[in-house]
Every structure is written in structure tokens, then in C-alpha cells.
Amino acid sequence: MRIGIVILPEDRWWAAEPKWRGAEELGFHHAWTYDHLGWRTLVDGPWFSAIPTLTAAAAVTSTIRLGTYVASPNFRHPVPFARELTTLDDISDGRLTVGLGAGGAGYDTVVMGGEPSRKRTERFGEFVELLDRLLTADRTTYRGEHYAAVEARSAPGCVQRPRVPFVVAANGPKAMRTAVRYGTGWVTTGPETDDHATWWRGVAEIAERMDAELAAIERAPSTLDRHLNLDSSPVYSLTSVEHFRDAVGRARELGFTDAVTHWPRAEGVYAGRETVLEQVASDVLPEFAPHR
Template structure:
């Protein structure tokens, strides 16, 4: 089992830098940030770009893996985004993981003056987005004429540090998105189902894990796909206590997840908690994970 931490891009760098350094020093296996133009209840507060934030984080760390949690086609086109991903992979010396999802309704769509696509179109756009990114990052030249995206002889030199490209961790709760994860993902991440009841959420996570196993069998995927669980989509914040985190990690392991992801405690609002809990987890829990 590996544990990761999300550091929201809401702090000026003189504050955020210490958190990214600490994530590595504490022994987290991976650290992530959101890739949004603004997010939910925090949309009116400070917010910084994911790619510059991860680039800066790569320069102040040396071991921990870094990633987006998650990027989407809501405001990105695969051609320029692929260039940014190549740069992140290079600056991090091959420590970058692309977390990618379909995106949903909300500020990311509304702020650009567009309409949120219908669910079926969003999933189709997502599949095309991931497939085109895969080609752009692997092939020397790519031309693509799809329903949602176009590329004309796009170059990719010098290519990724990680070969054939950086790993994709694909977010998927529905059957169509799971097929995308099975085809292109080195990892699958789920938020679990919407639920107000903690036990109901865990039962839903178990069902989704079984569905993904069936998807892998149906698509004939042979290679190992790591399984990531966003612990903080549950009704209970995973870092509210050491006991809560330990319980969540144990449950995730029993369901076959290889990785869990929590969120750095904030002073108030969503993910409100104490950084002292992270310190205790770093001292007592993280050292025994993966043994």
C-alpha cells in the first residue's frame, strides 16, 4: 500500500513550498494538486495553476512522485497540454504522473462561457482526450481529426523521460470511463459513490472495484493496473485522526487498492483538520506501509 497527499493550489509559494517539501520528508509516496481554474466553495479564494505549481514542487523535491488530481478536457486541448506534460516529466526527472478525468459541470466550464456537455458527450470527449494525449506523448508526429479535437502533424521531441510516456492514472466511476482506464491507464482512481452514510460509501467502493475488475477481464487487459482510492470523497475526512486514516487504509487494502490519497488539512471549511495528525501519521503509519 502506498499513500499520497493532495496539496490544494491555494497558497502563495512561500507557504506552499514548505508543504511540498514536508510531503516528501514525511514519507508520502506521491503528492498531487487539483487541476482546476477554480473549485467549488473555494472558487472566490486564492487559486494557482496546477502545471506551474507542480513544476515548482519538482524543483524543491527529489524523490516523491508528483501528479495532477485530476486534469480534464474542460479547459485543455491535448496538443499544448502534451507540451506542458513533457516539461513536467523532464523537470521532475521522470517523477510525474498524469491523473486525468472526464471533468464535470461547474466553474471550469462556466468561466469560459461554454455549456457543460451532456454526460454522453463528456465521456466521449474524455476518451478522445486520453487517446490523443497517449499518441502525442508516444509518437514523434501525430495528426488527429476527431469529433472534439484536431491535431495537425504535432511534434513531440524530445519525448518523455519515462518511456514510452509518463503513467496515466485515469479517474472512472462509470462503465465507459472504466474502459478508458482499462485501455490507457497504468492506474485507476475512484472517488467512490455519492453517499452520506460512511458504511454505504465503503460498500459502493467495493462494488466499483468489482466492476473495474470485470472491465479489465472484458477488455483483455493483462498488464497490472494500480488502484487508487480518494479517501476524502467519503463522508468522513480521512485525516480527522490517526485512527480514522489507519482504518481507511486497512479497508482500502482489503478491497485490493494499491494506493490511497488524502488531502492536506486546511484551517477551516472542506478538509478542515490539524497538521499534527499528518505528523503522527508520518511517524507511526507511513513507515510501515508497503512493508
């Protein structure tokens, strides 16, 4: 079982750098940051861009995998985004994982004067398809309903071959089909509910639906990493050491290969104590460490 952590891009680098270094030193397998222009209740606070943040994180770490959690079509076009990913994969020496999601209604859409796309899932499928081509082919010409590329070059290509791995966010069937077609991994947030037990039942049901999608294209379940965002649950995963241990254990029982928590914040969303994080790292992470 691999365990990752999200570090929100809200601190100036002098405060953020120790967290990225700390994530590696504490033994987390992967570290992520949100790829938004602003996010929910934090939209009026400090916020920084994901790709420069991850580039800086790559420069101060050496082993931990780094990723977007998650990039979406809401404000990105595959052509320039592919260039950014190729660059970041090179700077990190092949430690980049690209989390991708369809994007929803919210600040990322409103701030650019747009409205939520009624074809959001179709747009997402096209976004991932074109991004895959751009990162694997020497030249790409493409024209779809939402995106186009004309003789887009890709040299020198990704450090990781054939390209950087995609972890595709999906709860519904259409996005799941994109995940099983293009994803090295899949991430789910589970159902939207205020009840903790109901959330876990929903996660189990979503995992079963993913099994069915894999079976439909005869893809072996072992070829798709499964990530669970623990903090989409109504109860913050780092509430206590025992709660975190229980959450990771449940995720493993449901067949998830990876679980993701969030670095504790001083107040508001994901509010918690770093002492709990440190104890989790020393006591719980070794219990779930993958066999080598």
C-alpha cells in the same frame, strides 16, 4: 500500499513550498494538486495553476512522485497540454504521473462561457486517446469529433518511456474502459453519499466492476494500479490517526494499491490539524509501506 497526499494550489509559494518539501520528508509516496481554474466552495479564494505549481514542487523535491488530480478536457486541449507534460516530466526527472478525468459541470466550464458537454465521456475518451498519441509518436495527425492535431511534433519526448503514466479517474463503465485501455493506474472517488458505511459498500462495488472491465479485455489485474480518494468519503480521512489507519486498511483489503488523503486546511473543506498528519506519517505510513 502507497499513500499520497493532495496539496491544494491555494497558497502563495512562500507558504506552499514547505508543504511540498514536507510531503516528501514525511514519507508520502506521491503528492498531487487539483487541476482546476477554481473549485467548488473555494472558488472565491486564492487559487493557482497546477502545472506551474508542480514545476515549482519538482524543483524543491527529489524523490516524491508528483501529479495532477485530475486534469480534464474542460479547459485543456491535448496538443499544448502534451508539451506541458513533456516539460514537467523533464524538470522532475521522470517523477510525473498524470491524473486524468472527464470533468463535470462547475466553475471550469461556466467561467469559459460554456455548458456541460452532453458527450462528456466520449470527449474524454478522445482526449486521452489523442494525448496518448502525442506523447508516444514523433508526429501526430488526428481528427476527431472534439479534437484535432496536424503534424504535432513531440521531440524530445518524455523522460519516462513510452510516456508519462496516466492514472484515469473513473466510476462508470465508459470511463473505466478508457482507464483499462490507457491507464497505468485508475482512481475512484466512490459513490456520492452522506453515509460512511454506504460509501464503503459503493467503493467495493465499483472495484468489482473494474475487475470485470479488466477481465473483458484479458488484462491482468496486477498491471493496473488502483487509487482510492479517501476524502470522497463523508468523513475526512485525517479526522484522527485511528480513522486514517482504518481507512487505509479497508482500502488495502478491497485491493487498492494506493490511497490518497489531503493536507489539512485551517477551516472549511478538509479542515484538520497538522499534528494529526505528522502522527500519521510517523506511526501509520511505515505500517503500510510497500515491501522493497
